Amino acid sequence: MTAVAPARVRKGRGIELVLLLFAVGIVTLAYCNVELAVNDALPPNLLVQVGWLLGVALAFHLVLRWRASYADPILLPLATLLNGLGLVMIHRLDLAHGRDLGSSLALRQLIWTAVSVVVALVVLVVLRDHRVLRRYTWTFGLGGFVLLLLPLAPGIGRAVNGSRIWIGLGPFTFQPGEIAKITLAIFFAAYLVTTRDALSVAGRKVLGLTLPRGRDLGPIVVVWLLSVGVLVFESDLGTSLLFFGIFVAMLYLATERISWIVIGLLLFCVGAYVAYLMFGHVQTRVLLWLHTFSPEALKASDQLAKGIMGMASGGMFGTGLGNGRPDITYFAESDFIFSSFGEELGLIGVFAILMLYVLFVERGLRTALGTRDGFGKLLAAGLSFSVALQCFVVVGGVTRVIPLTGLTLPFLSYGGSSLLANWTLVALLLRISDQARRPEPDPGVRPSSSSEETQVVKLR
Amino acid sequence: MSELTITLMRFGLLALLWVFVFSVAGVLRGDIYGIRVVRRRSTVPAQPGLSRSEQRAREKAEKAARKAQSRLATHLVVTDGPLAGTSLPLRDAGTIIGRNPEASLVLDDDYASGRHARIHRDEVGWIAEDLGSTNGTYLDGERLTTPTRVDVGSQLRIGRTVVELRR
Numbered sequence: 001m002t003a004v005a006p007a008r009v010r011k012g013r014g015i016e017l018v019l020l021l022f023a024v025g026i027v028t029l030a031y032c033n034v035e036l037a038v039n040d041a042l043p044p045n046l047l048v049q050v051g052w053l054l055g056v057a058l059a060f061h062l063v064l065r066w067r068a069s070y071a072d073p074i075l076l077p078l079a080t081l082l083n084g085l086g087l088v089m090i091h092r093l094d095l096a097h098g099r100d101l102g103s104s105l106a107l108r109q110l111i112w113t114a115v116s117v118v119v120a121l122v123v124l125v126v127l128r129d130h131r132v133l134r135r136y137t138w139t140f141g142l143g144g145f146v147l148l149l150l151p152l153a154p155g156i157g158r159a160v161n162g163s164r165i166w167i168g169l170g171p172f173t174f175q176p177g178e179i180a181k182i183t184l185a186i187f188f189a190a191y192l193v194t195t196r197d198a199l200s201v202a203g204r205k206v207l208g209l210t211l212p213r214g215r216d217l218g219p220i221v222v223v224w225l226l227s228v229g230v231l232v233f234e235s236d237l238g239t240s241l242l243f244f245g246i247f248v249a250m251l252y253l254a255t256e257r258i259s260w261i262v263i264g265l266l267l268f269c270v271g272a273y274v275a276y277l278m279f280g281h282v283q284t285r286v287l288l289w290l291h292t293f294s295p296e297a298l299k300a301s302d303q304l305a306k307g308i309m310g311m312a313s314g315g316m317f318g319t320g321l322g323n324g325r326p327d328i329t330y331f332a333e334s335d336f337i338f339s340s341f342g343e344e345l346g347l348i349g350v351f352a353i354l355m356l357y358v359l360f361v362e363r364g365l366r367t368a369l370g371t372r373d374g375f376g377k378l379l380a381a382g383l384s385f386s387v388a389l390q391c392f393v394v395v396g397g398v399t400r401v402i403p404l405t406g407l408t409l410p411f412l413s414y415g416g417s418s419l420l421a422n423w424t425l426v427a428l429l430l431r432i433s434d435q436a437r438r439p440e441p442d443p444g445v446r447p448s449s450s451s452e453e454t455q456v457v458k459l460r
Numbered sequence: 461m462s463e464l465t466i467t468l469m470r471f472g473l474l475a476l477l478w479v480f481v482f483s484v485a486g487v488l489r490g491d492i493y494g495i496r497v498v499r500r501r502s503t504v505p506a507q508p509g510l511s512r513s514e515q516r517a518r519e520k521a522e523k524a525a526r527k528a529q530s531r532l533a534t535h536l537v538v539t540d541g542p543l544a545g546t547s548l549p550l551r552d553a554g555t556i557i558g559r560n561p562e563a564s565l566v567l568d569d570d571y572a573s574g575r576h577a578r579i580h581r582d583e584v585g586w587i588a589e590d591l592g593s594t595n596g597t598y599l600d601g602e603r604l605t606t607p608t609r610v611d612v613g614s615q616l617r618i619g620r621t622v623v624e625l626r627r
Contacts, residue, residue: 320466
């Protein structure tokens with residue numbers, strides 16, 4: 001652990017407000033652009049719709065002033081802008097599909113945004129210190145594993161488009177994997193911070209790589225089995241890769257041993273290859289990935305091909321919002337929202353969006369650097385890495401870097417569970433960053449401290 | 461609405477997105493420039509052409525000159541050890557150095573105690589105090605037994621870490 005001291009601490013709430021208004025301004029411009037291009041007139045209820053987004057963001061800002069005044073000033077504007085851009089694109093696809101207000105996906109997304117922000121604010125207000133989470137290590141761990149395996153349960157599990165990652169309760173459907181991402185990150189952080197000393201004990205040295213001892217391989221094998229189980233039974237490479245990736249990354253962060261990354265990658269490759277040999281649906285995914293435009297692949301699904309054609313027609317500057325045809329691709333508002341942006345904003349636009357994610361992840365990692373407790377460090381780094389990895393899996397999937405999987409792009413994609421999970425993640429990061437950036441409390445003069453002997457304290 | 465307006469909006473949107481990205485990056489400059497990483501004094505190579513004793517004399521003169529300017533130190537700089545280069549402001553209420561994550565300077569050093577030493581302020585200047593550490597705190601090579609005044613430039617060794625007070 002290191003101590004890095006900023007020259008002076010600025011709360012940054014003013015900057016946050018300015019950036020927040022800027023973000024809402026960009027969303028307003030994009031919204032007007034869509035309406036003008038499609039309907040040739042400004043929407044009559046422009047102020048109401050923009051007002052909702054602004055209201056939600058301002059509420060968040062005020063709660064930050066009240067309860068976490070040293071929190072990072074960048075995270076909230078970034079999340080607001082991404083969420084707002086997602087809303088605009090979903091609305092644009094509503095228009096293209098001719099959905100009216102009752103069946104409008106954008107309206108539902110807006111309602112979910114409000115619900116998610118309320119949940120995030122409750123987390124911020126109730127959770128005054130993130131270290132409290134450490135007390136419930138095993139509760140979070142068990143909860144995360146149950147959530148992850150819930151879609152397999154008969155009755156409530158739903159298979160949508162071949163992936164069994166949904167649960168249905170009455171009219172509501174939910175992707176529990178999104179919430180599991182957070183609870184498992186908390187569990188991994190709390191678990192690794194207590195066991196990292198044992199896990200970083202070196203064993204033999206092979207080819208210049210210090211391998212861990214054989215008996216320490218237990219945890220990584222358990223998580224590997226779980227993620228292979230997800231891959232095989234839920235047929236979802238994305239979720240599987242996400243969880244295993246978060247665990248390996250946090251293991252590396254906790255122990256500083258590159259050998260864990262090597263072991264993790266090898267294990268994942270073995271698991272993925274065996275799954276490829278044994279299961280037809282995995283083979284279909286690989287066929288779609290490697291031979292997207294071949295007749296066999298197009299017969300199976302032309303979704304990926306359409307997405308790529310859309311991005312190609314967008315070119316450098318895009319067709320402009322409302323002028324492309326992103327609605328031709330199925331799931332253009334959720335899995336393929338990146339292709340939709342690629343078509344209408346062009347390469348320049350999607351790179352700006354990718355930069356927003358980069359900045360978001362940078363803030364998370366910066367928070368991890370600034371935090372002085374090991375649990376907070378691991379948690380902040382794990383959460384921000386999960387956002388980065390999820391972006392990689394989604395964007396890599398639609399651009400044919402890796403096989404396509406059914407994950408959502410954080411904040412941008414249509415989907416209530418995704419919004420809920422990611423706003424909660426923002427709340428947790430803000431809480432940790434508040435502790436990281438807050439000047440230390442005065443230690444005070446402890447008269448007896450100089451006479452005390454240093455003691456060996458055993459925590460466990 | 462004319463084609464021109466829509467085109468203007470389209471490019472305006474792209475431009476604004478990038479202006480947003482760069483304004484955020486501008487705010488983040490604090491991460492790079494807001495932190496003072498001070499170069500270790502010992503890494504400055506000895507000047508050629510000066511004998512050892514001449515150099516020592518020069519250093520002594522420099523030290524005396526520094527002491528003569530009786531302004532107080534404001535920063536604590538780590539000059540040797542794993543954290544070399546780290547700098548943090550001294551606070552009047554006291555700066556705790558140790559392995560405990562609650563300390564102001566958190567050392568990752570097996571030879572340091574949880575709450576190892578404290579530097580605090582009285583009416584005249586800074587005082588270093590050993591908080592009953594196992595391996596002791598050394599001020600310019602001598603083990604601290606009582607709270608002792610530290611001046612700018614004097615070196616405090618804790619485990620494998622050497623810290624120095626700077627202005």
